[in-house]
Amino acid sequence: MDLVIQKYGGTSLGDVDKIGHAAQRIAAANGSVVAVVSAMGGTTDAMLGLARELTDNPHARELDLLLSTGEQASAAALAMALHELGVPARSFNARDGGIVTDGVHGCASIVNVRPGLIRECVQTGYVPVVTGFQGVAAGTGELTTLSRGGSDTTAVALAAALRAQACEIFTDVEGVFTADPRHVADARKLDHLSYEDMAELAAGGATVLAHSSVELAGAHRVPIHVRSSTTDGAGTWVTSAPPDDGRFTAVGVAHRTGQLRCRLDGVDPAALTTIAATLADLPMPVDVLDHLTDGAGYSLRFMVCAPDRDQVNELLADLRAAGAYTGCHWSAPMGTVSLVGRGFRPHHPQVRLLPDTLRTAGVTVRDMTVRPRRISVTCPEPDVLKAVTRLHGLFLTPG
Template sequence: MNLVIQKYGGTSLGDASKIRRAARRIATEDRPVVVVVSAMGGTTDTMVNLASDLTDAPPARELDLLLSTGEQASAAALAMALHEIGVSARSFSGRDAGITTDGVHGDARIINVDASRVRECVQDGCVPVVTGFQGIAAQSGELTTLSRGGSDTTAVALAAALHADECEILTDVEGVFTADPRHVAEARKMDYLSYGDMAELASSGASVLAHPSVEYASNHRVPVHVRSSATGTCGTWVTSAHSAAPFESERLTAVGVAHQTGQLRCQLDGITPAELSTVTAALADPTLSVDVLEYPPSDKVGSLRFTVKAAHRQQVDWMLAELRAADAFTECHWSGPVGKVSLVGRGFRAHHPRVRPLVLDTLKSHHIGVRDLAVSARRISITCAEHDVLTAVTYLHRTFLAAQRWPSLPRERAVG
């Protein structure tokens, strides 16, 4: 279907003037448009705080219903603004748009999209304005919300279902940068990214695109264009056409530096070899945002370190309680909060004996204490004190990305 999906984030719909600006942009499009909206800026946080003021344990069903009101308000408001300038428009809920999910409250995944009603609306010359972040459980028919950033996933899923030419993610930045441009003056916009690189950046803390949306786009080969809602300039294209060399390629490539704060660090001791696979499988639950750490080497046999978002501590504690009851480990130690900084690229695992010292020496020279370091083919992540995070981002970016050429790597040497 010859159309474009346009997703407007909360900062692009922050007040009446911004909603009118979005409406004018939609009106100037020279091809059919399907619009997906987030809640107006700050609305979701306000609702979360309201729920927290009322109860320490809000029922998941009721919390989903409460949080979904933000997107419904945005959709109705934008449809009104379009009508006001002479553009026929109609707001759609997740149910109206045919979005069905697996039914997990608060962290649902889209399993199917029946976009027939949205398609009919477009064919009638009307602009559908669809609520992001929500869908209907396939089994129960209950409203469910996706994880944070779920409006991105809604937009990509509709693009796939409608065979759209592209999915535009319209936001308050000009595209995807090599680091957060609000904190790193040397960060530069990237014109193109592969799905794999974008997925790694998103999972490492880059908030410009939600990780599930990148995963969905990759699976369905949806071209995604991240660009500013305030200008007409080209942003960053995320497509399969720009996939790079295999993960274990000998060529070293740095793509960007991402960071996360509000992380907790946990160490499990007394894990027997027989139970190690059980523990690691439990920690691999995608809803928990767990990242297993490798460095420094444990001074205790059978120890495992990982980080997790502070907001997920209770869920992890429940899971660990079951493992401990089954004698999977003997001791659990929590610490933090800590920050995590990730250098994203390719070829790191193949060259980590030389890359790792450069990362550590860069941070040490700026008095940043590294607590852990983990290496994979696409990423090198370190944990440090939260107050050191932005400094670490700045200097890792300067070392690995500010120059046009990859820095000279030291000769291989042992690192203690």
């Protein structure tokens, strides 16, 4: 089937004119298109605000139903715009689209895609417009939403299930850059990235693609094309890469703010695996920094987003009650800055240079973690953008 998936984010559907522009792009495509849509810009945040005004503890099932209305409105509106252009289209909700999840409200994972109705729609000359960010739970049929950025994941999952030629992600930027161009003036657009590099950038805080979508694309070898929704530029392709030659190579810098560092002290060595597995199973991102040995036993340090602290604390309390550790300490708000690439080794001269260079620039480095594809430093929030600019200048600015 000569088919592409086109995903339109909230900023690409922000008003009537933008919805019309997306419809025109679909109408002009060569070959068949399946469109996947996010809620119109600001809708999800508005719905979350409404829920918080009503209650401090929104019921998870009802919150999912509330949030899902944004994508349903976008799908119907885009289908109407296509009809106006003479293009037959049909909007699909998660149930009609065959998106099956594990049933976890608020942060579900896609476990299966049954795209029979979508395939029939394409074969009869219609454009299916599918709601992103949501699915129905296997077994119960309850509507569930994915985590933030879940429309990207929906689009990639459909591309894999329908064996599409590519998954095009239309957004408000021209592609993937070596750093956030809003903060780094000399950031450069990348023409091509490997799945592995893009996954590390997403894990480090780059928001152009959801991390789960990149992992899924890599597993199914779905080519992703990140493109601007307002121009016809070349964008950035995310595909497989040639074999790694092992050389130190920097690709980009990503950052996160609004994070907290947690340190567990007096960790029972026999419980390290259990603690790590518990943190890995959490529905929110947790970045384990390291575990250290001192006179009082083991310590374990990890980073989480500040809003997730209470939920993490609930699980930690159970582990503490079971004797897994003796003390828990949380930091003030911090940020993480990550250099992404390959060939990173702790004793490489460039790696050893990195923390001293940041300190010279006035950045207070709290932690540094070196992985083969990502070097991450934590620092106070006011130092984050200074660190991003300094690392980009050191490793990614020519000359």
